[in-house]
Amino acid sequence: MADGPITELVELLARLPGIGERTATRLAFHILGLEPDYARALGRTLADLHERVKRCELCGNFGVSQRCAICLDARREPHQLCVVARVQDLIAIERSGRFRGRYHVLHALLAPLEGVGPDRLPLAALIERIGREGIEEVIVATPLSVDGEATSMYLAQALRATGVRTTRIASGVPHGGDLEFTDQVTLGRAFEGRREL
Numbered sequence: 001m002a003d004g005p006i007t008e009l010v011e012l013l014a015r016l017p018g019i020g021e022r023t024a025t026r027l028a029f030h031i032l033g034l035e036p037d038y039a040r041a042l043g044r045t046l047a048d049l050h051e052r053v054k055r056c057e058l059c060g061n062f063g064v065s066q067r068c069a070i071c072l073d074a075r076r077e078p079h080q081l082c083v084v085a086r087v088q089d090l091i092a093i094e095r096s097g098r099f100r101g102r103y104h105v106l107h108a109l110l111a112p113l114e115g116v117g118p119d120r121l122p123l124a125a126l127i128e129r130i131g132r133e134g135i136e137e138v139i140v141a142t143p144l145s146v147d148g149e150a151t152s153m154y155l156a157q158a159l160r161a162t163g164v165r166t167t168r169i170a171s172g173v174p175h176g177g178d179l180e181f182t183d184q185v186t187l188g189r190a191f192e193g194r195r196e197l
């Protein structure tokens, strides 16, 4: 095995999800075989990624300024809010084209067995937003997994006092419920078939 920079690169790549040491090795040698400009561009992009990407102060989406493009878009339906666990889920829903409101990204799910309790959910910000923006419907689009369902039930209960209509996407999403890997048609149907919580 080569040492030095190649080993370093292999070790860093192997820490990424779904990439074992063998794939990491293949990628490292592939990068080495490309024009040096590619490695430089990749390095630069990674180096200032965290400085350039901002978390939207309203919804938690990622963007390039204090507020994300969706929150700034005046054409969005202002009274519907879709609650998602991760930004990847928001992107999947946007791709389906069936939702025209705005989002609230939790960046967490309840996981009682792993010690992740309600204190980790940005509930206060969500409730405050529902009041301030006159939200009429909250669509809970957390995954249809055990943690996603637990989070959805908790939210339904916690939001009851606000009087907002709370709905849940339908279970057309494959079991285990990773929105990111659900096709657009199925995700669209899951929105159409949402039910009251």
Ligand SMILES: [Zn+2]
Binding pocket: 056, 057, 058, 059, 060, 061, 067, 068, 069, 070, 071, 072
């Ligand atoms: Zn936003």
